[in-house]
Amino acid sequence: MSLKKYLAAINSQGAVSETALYTPLATHILSGVLHYPSKSYAINKSGAKGTPDVRILSGADGSEWIVCEAKLEDDKLRKEKERRKLWREQILKRGYIRAETFYVMLCAPRTFYVCDLDGEILEGLHVEDGDRELLDVKSGEHLPATDENFRRLLARITYEASLEEPQYEKFRRGELAGGYILLSQETVGDLQDTFNYALLQLKGYCARVFDRLKQDYRAAADELRGLGQTLEGTGDDVKMRRAVEAKIRRVRREHGIVLQLFEADYPQFKHDQTYAGTEKEEHFEEIFITNTAYVALSRLFFVRIGEDTGLTTRKISHEGPGLWRRFVEHIKGRYQDLIEVAYKDVAHIYSQLFETTVFDWYGHGNGELNEILERILFRLNAFSFKNVGRDVLGSIYQYFRPKTERKRLGEYYTPEEVVDYILAQTGATRDEELMRKRVLDPACGSFTFGVRALVPLLERSKHLSAANRIELVRRCLIGYDINPFSVFLAHLSVLFAVLDLYLEAKETHADFTIPGFDIHNRNALTFVSQADEMHAGAGEAQENLDYVVGNPPFVRNERLPAEDREVLGTLFPDIKTGNTDLSIYFLYSAMKYWLREGGTLGMVTPIGTANTETAKPLREILSQYSIFQIVSLEWMATEIFQGADIIPMLIFVRKQRPTREHTLSIVSGLRHKVELKEVVEDPAFFDTHVSQLNYRNWLNLSPTGDWPLEVKAEDMPVLEKLKQQPKLEKIAKCTFAVKLGAKAKII
Ligand SMILES: C[S@@+](CC[C@H](N)C(=O)[O-])C[C@H]1O[C@@H](n2cnc3c(N)ncnc32)[C@H](O)[C@@H]1O
Structure with a gap:
């Protein structure tokens, strides 16, 4: 009809x-x-x-x-x-x-x-x-x-x-050719839907498992508490005591996974996450679950790239699933098992991505996970990653970690314009000797600084073999981060950035592998200063680096757990004052521990570094070195760190005593991040926004020890004269003032 x-x-x-x-x-x-x-x-x-x-x-x-x-x-x-x-x-x-x-x-x-x-x-x-x-x-x-x-x-x-669902059946049998969407700069956007789909599914699944495990943990903890009380009540009854102890061991064994998760891994994760300023329990949970989903997806994605570029045999795409199913005919062929085999197979390419992390808690899962994985693999199967070069991988990376998601999770990453500016002004970008230098970002996040520093590094090393250029990256770029997920992402982003070199190196030496980039999961602050204490006087803790760059956390001390505040207080007595901002410890450590004599620091730091009382001891220490540039980012604060309520500035310091003639550049009046590039490239623009001042005179300008950030060369004589005059407070009383700026406030 x-x-x-x-x-x-x-x-x-x-x-x-x-x-x-x-x-x-x-x-x-x-x-x-x-x-x-x-x-x-x-x-x-x-x-x-x-x-x-x-x-x-x-x-x-x-x-x-x-x-x-x-x-x-x-x-x-x-x-x-x-x-x-x-x-x-x-x-x-x-x-x-x-x-x-x-x-x-x-x-x-x-x-x-x-x-x-x-x-x-x-x-x-x-x-x-x-x-x-x-x-x-x-x-x-x-x-x-x-x-x-x-x-x-x-x-x-x-x-x-x-x-x-015949499509999945065909995929299972390995009869789906796949690779219909050849990934290129034009088609890379298509991947985003697949990533979004995969993350939504994985996050939903992980959230359900997390809740279930939490309940299991509560039940196990109750049982252990009860057994603990029974043990206390056993008195001298040795037999009874042994029986209860054996039961405690059994319960701990049976619930090993949840006990490990809720008594060790998750509390540690939460502890470290306070360094990123996270406070609410539901945020910790969401970040933990989201990071878990990202790690799982990153690995699958990496395996797919490995398969398409011929680095590993097919397991999770094209004929792979069918071969696996025929192989395990007699047992239940679950994707979880297949993926594990695929991981083992691909781990030789870069083992750091496949080592056990705190994000592996969701375990082997059940039929639900199997189904989710099948759907994700099915979708990934449609893409061909055969021709992925550095540019395409860079773009994929953006889709993979969309800005909106980062913002919601309170991750503040530094825009490329700021990173490039810092690398240029420290001198790293133009350094002819860069191949022999070492650059550290001690709070590296996903290592934007490292990835951007790769550009001049690879440019300088064009004449070297692919394997040597990778070795150079390993030696020159160093990253630390307290967050294990950031470290995972940092490894992934550098690996993506050199993947084409890796493939090239593999062509000449089939057994070529990368032993791992110099990126580590550590608390940069306690690591260096403790090392220094241990080797007191021996100077072994000095890292002797040429450049220290980065955008350390702008998190206030008070947000950290009490014991950490105490530790930092003892490790940094020179700069300890009230509610210090964590970035201050980073600036201090760069000068004291990380840089070699003559090395250069370039960092993003809160504008309060220039004028708050808590930063005064740091200012005094830094002014003994050659600060050579300060840039106020007041006007573009919201543009570069959306949602953040602290105004940033950039500071550049050379670790050497300033000469009498040393000059400092004060860069002011920049409205947008694109203008940072103009300062570097356009001399006329530079002239209108940059004032070169005598360092000593500038340091002596403020009666309170603040660093004036808007001062121009022509203002200096007037300001110096004014300084000789009696202070206003002796003559008049101020009742109100209006502060102008990106975030205008009336005081
Ligand atoms: C504002 S983010 C900067 C990330 C990175 N520089 C970028 O631009 O992409 C600050 C980073 O510092 C890390 N962090 C905070 N405290 C740390 C510490 N004590 N040691 C190492 N990393 C730390 C955080 O995990 C976070 O990834």
Whole structure:
């Protein structure tokens, strides 16, 4: 009946436009004959280019499993040459095939083809003989034009078929070729949907497991508490005591995973996370779960890259899953097990990514995880990572860690403009000797500073072999971070940045491996100063670095656990005052522990470093060295660290005694981060925004010991004169003042 209605509708309206075909096609064929509920397909009503005419969603999981392209003339599909052209110029060129696509349906008024993703017709029919018959294009058989026959001839794409999820079955059997979407700068955005999908699924799963484990832990902790009390009450009864102790051991063994998680790993994670300023319990949990999901996805993603670039044999894509299933026929082939094998296989490329971390708590999981992994692997299978170069990987990385997500989780990463500026002003970018130097970011996050410093480093080392250039990266760039997830990301981002070199090195030496970059999970502050205490006087804790760069945390001391505040207080007695900001410890450590004599520091720090009482001892220490540039970022604070309420500045110091003639550049009045580049590249712009001042005179300018940041060379004589005059407070009383700036406040 529905088929008849469809034919009547197209006969009555005649050949008007493609869009006019969509409604009868959807109502009578998709809903009527193939049984899709109307919410299971989306019609491109406006006919907008770049979007398939109709997108059909699977009843099983709502994924867009079929894309449909409609043409007004049957010959456009029936003539092979025309059909191939349509495939090339529309389906492929416009990127209709997405990660979850399984079939492409080509329709014209009386032609219906179901194609695989290579454009081969799998099944199809023509309506013939005055609309009385259906021709099965595969067998050449003619059948009466009924709904049942139509459905039988297009059996793969009915709504019922979508519920059976044949696509996953085919993937499981290893019969899905994959790699339909060749990753390039143009298609890289498509990956984002897949990442979002994967993260949503993994996060949801991890959150459920976390809740369950929390309950298990509470029950186990209660039981252990009860047993502890029983043990206390046993008195001298040795036999009874032994029995209770044995029971305690058994309970601890049985609940080993949750006890490890909730008594060691998660509390440690929370402790370290306070250094990023996190305070609320629900935020700790969300960050922990999100980081877990990211680690899991990063590894899968890395395996896929390894597979496509030939670094490892296929396990989780193309024929891989099928081979695995045939191999483990006798046991239940779960993706969790397959992935574990894949990890072992790929770990030789870069083992640091596959070492056990605190984010491995969700364990082997259950059938639910199996299903989630299958769906993620299925989607990743659609991409080809064969040609990924440094640029594409860099862009993938941005999609992988979208800014909005970082912001929500309170991660403040430094924009590239600021990083590049710091590297340029420290002199690292232009350093002809950079290959022999060492650059440290002691709070490296995902190591933007390292990745950007790679650019001049690789430029200088063009004449070296790929293996030597990687070795250079290992030697020159050092990163520390207290957060294990940041460290994971830092390894991943440097690895991505040198992956093309890695592949090149592998071509010459098949057994080439990277022993690991100099990136470590450590509390940079306690690490150096404790080492210094241990080797007091021996000078062994000195790291002798040439450049220390970074954007350390602007977190107030009071946010840290009490015992950490105490430790820092004892380790940094010289600068300890009240509620010190953590960044102050970093600036101090750079001068005292990390830099060699003559080395250079370039860091982002709160503007309070220049004028608060708590930073006064640090100012006194820093002023004994050659500060050579300070940039106030007041006007662009919200642009560069959205959501952060502390105004940053940049400070550059050389670790050497300042000469009498030493000058300092004060850079002021910059409104946008793009202007940082202009300061470096445009001499006229530089002249209008940079004042070169005599260092000693500048230090002596303020009666209170603050560092004036808006002062210009021409203001100096006036300001120096004013300093000789009696202070205003002796003559007048100030009742109110207006502070202007990016965050105008009335005091
Ligand atoms: C503002 S982020 C900067 C990240 C990085 N510089 C960037 O631009 O992408 C500060 C980083 O410092 C890390 N951190 C905080 N306290 C630390 C400590 N004591 N030792 C090492 N890293 C620390 C945090 O985990 C966070 O990743």
